[in-house]
Amino acid sequence: MKNYQCLKEIQADIQSGQISCKTLVLNYIEKIEENSGLNIFLEVFKDEALESAQKIDQKIKAGNAGKLAGMVISLKDNICYKGHKVSASSKIIEGFESLFSATVVERLIQEDAIIIGRTNCDEFAMGSSNENSAFGIVKNPISSNKVPGGSSGGSAASVAAGMCLASLGSDTGGSIRQPASFCGNIGLKPTYGRVSRHGLIAYASSFDQIGTFANSIEDTAALLEIMSGPDEYDSTLSQKKPNSYTDDIVQEVSSKKIAYLSCYVNHEGLNPEVKEKTLAIIENLKQKGHQVDEINFDYLEQLVPAYYVLTTAEASSNLARYDGVHFGYRSPQAFDLLSTYVKSRSEGFGKEVKRRIMLGTYVLSAGYYDAYYSKAQKIRRLIKERTQEILKDYDFVLSPTTPHPAFDIGSQNEDPIKMYLEDIFTVQANLVGLPAISLPLGITKEKLPFGIQLMGSPFEEGKLLNFSQYLININ
Numbered sequence: 001m002k003n004y005q006c007l008k009e010i011q012a013d014i015q016s017g018q019i020s021c022k023t024l025v026l027n028y029i030e031k032i033e034e035n036s037g038l039n040i041f042l043e044v045f046k047d048e049a050l051e052s053a054q055k056i057d058q059k060i061k062a063g064n065a066g067k068l069a070g071m072v073i074s075l076k077d078n079i080c081y082k083g084h085k086v087s088a089s090s091k092i093i094e095g096f097e098s099l100f101s102a103t104v105v106e107r108l109i110q111e112d113a114i115i116i117g118r119t120n121c122d123e124f125a126m127g128s129s130n131e132n133s134a135f136g137i138v139k140n141p142i143s144s145n146k147v148p149g150g151s152s153g154g155s156a157a158s159v160a161a162g163m164c165l166a167s168l169g170s171d172t173g174g175s176i177r178q179p180a181s182f183c184g185n186i187g188l189k190p191t192y193g194r195v196s197r198h199g200l201i202a203y204a205s206s207f208d209q210i211g212t213f214a215n216s217i218e219d220t221a222a223l224l225e226i227m228s229g230p231d232e233y234d235s236t237l238s239q240k241k242p243n244s245y246t247d248d249i250v251q252e253v254s255s256k257k258i259a260y261l262s263c264y265v266n267h268e269g270l271n272p273e274v275k276e277k278t279l280a281i282i283e284n285l286k287q288k289g290h291q292v293d294e295i296n297f298d299y300l301e302q303l304v305p306a307y308y309v310l311t312t313a314e315a316s317s318n319l320a321r322y323d324g325v326h327f328g329y330r331s332p333q334a335f336d337l338l339s340t341y342v343k344s345r346s347e348g349f350g351k352e353v354k355r356r357i358m359l360g361t362y363v364l365s366a367g368y369y370d371a372y373y374s375k376a377q378k379i380r381r382l383i384k385e386r387t388q389e390i391l392k393d394y395d396f397v398l399s400p401t402t403p404h405p406a407f408d409i410g411s412q413n414e415d416p417i418k419m420y421l422e423d424i425f426t427v428q429a430n431l432v433g434l435p436a437i438s439l440p441l442g443i444t445k446e447k448l449p450f451g452i453q454l455m456g457s458p459f460e461e462g463k464l465l466n467f468s469q470y471l472i473n474i475n
Contacts (some may be wrong), residue, residue, distance in 0.1 A: 001027045003162050006216035010070040010165065014060060021053035021060070021070055021114065028072050028116055038139045040157045042077055043085060044117040052444055053113045059112065066112030073108060074158040074167040077118045079106050079210065080123055082197040088201045089133040092328040092348030094398045102199020102297075103234070104168060104210050104227045109167050111226050111382065116164050119154030121349045124319065125170055127151045128178060128422035129412065132352045137409060138230040141184060144450065146406035149179030152213070153429050156183040161215045166223060172203050173307050174401075174426025175213045177438035181451030182406035184396030184440045186468075188212050189457045190228070192433035194242070201317040204311035207430045217469040221245035221432045224461060233282035240459060246460030251471040257291045257382040259394040263300040264425055271404035274450050277442040278400050281452060281475060285398075288474060292398075295390055302379050306413075307427040308356075309363050309376035315353075322348065355416065383430045391434075391457045396467060401438040401451035425453060439467050441475050446457050 001019065004010050013019045032044055059065040075081060078088040079411070080098040087094050106114065117156035124130040130138040130153025138153045140146040141161035148157040152169030156179035159167050169176045171189035180187025189211045200210055210227070214220045264270075265278055285292050287320035322328035324344025331343035348356070363372035390397060402425065412419050429436035435458070454471070456464035 004165060005251065007068065007071050007165065007219050007222065014070050018345060021056045022050060023118065024070065025049050025053040025072060025114060028163055032117070034162055035141065035163070038125070038141055038144065038157060038161065039136045040119055040138055040141075040154045040161065040163065041074070041117045042087070042089070042120050042135055042154075042204065045084065045115060049114050049116045053173040056114065057093055066110065067226065068108060068111040068113040071166060071219070072114045072116050072164045074117055074119045074123050074155060074164045075105065075115060075168045076152050076155045076167070078121060078170055078201040079105065079168055080113060080201070081118070084118070086118065087134075087200065088124045089121045089135055090349065090353070091134040091442040092322045092345070094329065100199065102210075103196035103231045105199065107136070107226050119158050119167065119320045120155050121169075121465050122151035122316075123353050124173055124201065124315070125151040125175055126315070126352050126356055128174070128177070128419050129407075129409075130154060131409065131413065132350055134350055139409070140406050143406065145408055146448070147182065147408065147409055149182035149402075153179045154181050156185060156187065156213050159183070159185045165214070166219055167357060169210050169211060170200055170203075171211050171214060171430065172181065172207045172311060173430050175424045176213065177426050177436060177451065177453060178422060180438040180440070181401035181449070184449030186214050186220055186440065187438040187451070188224065189429060189436050190224060190461055191238075191432075191435045193236055193238040194229035194435070194459060194461065195224070195227050195236040196237055198231055204314035205318060206314060208313055209430070216293060217249060217465055217472065218246065221249055221465050225463075232448050238459060243462040243463055253467060255289050255291070256395045256467060257293070257393065258285060258396050258398050259293055259295040259390050260398045261300075262294045262296040263297055264399040265294075265401065267424070268402045269421070269424075270400065271444075271450075273402060274400045274402075274442060275442045276449075278398075281471070282398065282443065283473060285358050293394070297386065297390075299379070299383050299386060300424070302433065303383065303427050304389050304424055306383070307423065308359070308420055309372050309430060310380065312356045312360030313364050313373050316357050316362070316364060318348075319353070319357055324348070366394040383428065387428065387432045388436070391465040395456070395463065399407050399453050399455075401425060401453040405444050405446075405448035405450045425474075429455050434458060435464050437464060438467055439472060441471070
């Protein structure tokens with residue numbers, strides 16, 4: 001069977017009778033089983049996916065199938081699906097079965113998408129390498145000694161390995177775009193408030209956003225179009241009606257004004273091959289008649305510290321419910337209330353999650369709140385104001401997605417700060433709440449992919465997707 005890269009190809013072959021949804025699902029299941037050593041899937045919904053495929057084949061024959069008929073999707077293990085397990089790759093809620101589906105899942109199923117399984121991720125979406133899961137490390141399918149990125153590493157890897165056509169992940173500080181860069185696919189983080197977070201297990205509620213992995217801009221647009229829009233279960237959502245994002249992808253692109261931040265492109269930690277490709281893309285855009293300007297941005301050194309102070313504070317609050325009493329694993333060694341809390345949380349949470357909870361509790365504590373949390377909020381406002389100022393004059397901000405391609409498994413585990421700096425180019429979009437996309441436009445001499453990031457104005461995903469398609473076409 002073909003290695004399908006977009007839904008249009010699949011639907012054309014279904015209509016011509018070359019394949020069916022059922023044979024497609026069987027093919028994906030076969031690939032998952034063949035590559036089980038990559039540890040990408042925590043659970044495959046084999047029987048259910050095949051049953052759904054048969055029903056959708058009948059709907060296609062009857063001419064009443066949904067827009068996503070033929071699209072097989074995996075879910076990051078922090079997105080709820082009714083009647084299925086969801087654990088955020090943590091021992092503390094291992095075995096929990098969701099009582100409802102996330103809004104995004106409901107909307108995709110209504111359009112006849114097929115959910116094939118749940119993918120491994122960093123525990124509670126905390127990590128940049130997918131080495132923090134309670135259920136083992138995910139390996140990059142392009143090179144199995146490399147990490148796939150995190151926290152949505154399993155989702156990115158499932159698409160890269162051809163185990164499904166698309167996947168849903170979550171992005172708190174780059175957790176879709178960074179693994180998309182490492183695995184060579186398209187990763188979109190929508191504007192905060194564009195896609196419902198109902199049914200997403202929270203890490204940091206003012207940062208989290210559900211987004212997509214795909215191999216084509218067209219599929220990315222189709223998924224966003226269906227998932228977006230108001231939802232009574234998420235009060236943070238914009239009431240703006242979403243665009244028809246697929247219609248926004250047109251062949252011609254007018255001259256654009258594009259900014260690139262000098263501190264990103266000239267960063268001392270930037271891989272030379274990544275820098276060379278970024279500069280080549282900038283030069284190509286100039287030659288095509290676009291205005292591309294180098295812009296100063298004075299908050300590079302504050303981005304990651306502000307992000308980690310604020311997100312760990314929110315994590316400390318969000319994860320307080322998993323205590324062995326209200327929710328989650330209860331230690332068999334507990335003998336009173338205090339030991340229930342201490343032992344259950346100590347045994348149930350992994351090392352990185354405990355580190356972030358303690359850091360978040362510290363910055364929120366009396367005597368340190370003003371020195372850390374309050375100051376970080378002020379810095380967040382300054383970053384937002386400066387970024388908005390840039391986007392008043394420019395259509396997009398262009399940068400590398402990551403400082404380098406995928407790194408070796410285990411190579412950065414001894415230094416948490418070094419690992420946190422993996423997010424240096426991606427956290428800006430989350431601090432400000434802007435849409436951002438990673439495009440697979442680079443490849444190193446070692447044949448490792450890396451992404452180029454575009455960041456746009458709030459709720460301008462249509463323009464962002466259209467220009468992304470253009471950028472892919474000319475590179």
